[in-house]
Structures are given as structure tokens and as C-alpha cells.
Amino acid sequence: xxxxxxxxxxxxxxxxxxxxxxxxxxxxxxxxxxxxxxxxxxxxxxxxxxxxxxxxxxxxxxxxxxxxxxxxxxxxxxxxxxxxxxxxxxxxxx
Numbered sequence: 001x002x003x004x005x006x007x008x009x010x011x012x013x014x015x016x017x018x019x020x021x022x023x024x025x026x027x028x029x030x031x032x033x034x035x036x037x038x039x040x041x042x043x044x045x046x047x048x049x050x051x052x053x054x055x056x057x058x059x060x061x062x063x064x065x066x067x068x069x070x071x072x073x074x075x076x077x078x079x080x081x082x083x084x085x086x087x088x089x090x091x092x093x094x
Contacts, residue, residue: 063087 048061048068057074059081068085071078 044065046063048063050061051059053059053072057072060071060073062069062071066087068087069083070081070085072081
């Protein structure tokens, strides 16, 4: 094999690995489980924000009427971190 064959093989390998890495980043950013679904029109309950802490735990800020609750969701148990947080007046639902 000539050196140009090795170079083409290495370039193709780097290209495929870059495609896999880019797809992984896109799935992490926009993939399932990261969607924020606010409450519908006139709905009383909604998800304000979701932050992944690690692969198994997420912090979720929930809104019910004009009160927010911070919840830690995990594999084995869920934990309420803070409850009855007043919602910001600009985003409060009527």
C-alpha cells in the first residue's frame, strides 16, 4: 500500500468520527427528553425549564398557576428542592 492510501483511510476515518460526534451533539441538544413543553393556552400546569445535571438526573422547574416548584428527577427517586417560588410577573399566567 502506498502512503496516499493510508492518508485517504485516515481522512475517511476522521470524517466519519466527526459526523458521529456532530450527530451526538445534536441529539444531546435537541434529542428526546430535552424538550420543554409549556402549558397550553389557558393551561394551569407547565414546564418552565429543564437542565440535565448528569446522565441520570435532571432539574425541572414546574409552574402551576403563578407558583413555581423546583424538582430533582432521578432514576430511583424524585426530590422537591424548593416549593412555592413566586413566578416572575412578566411570565405569570393569568
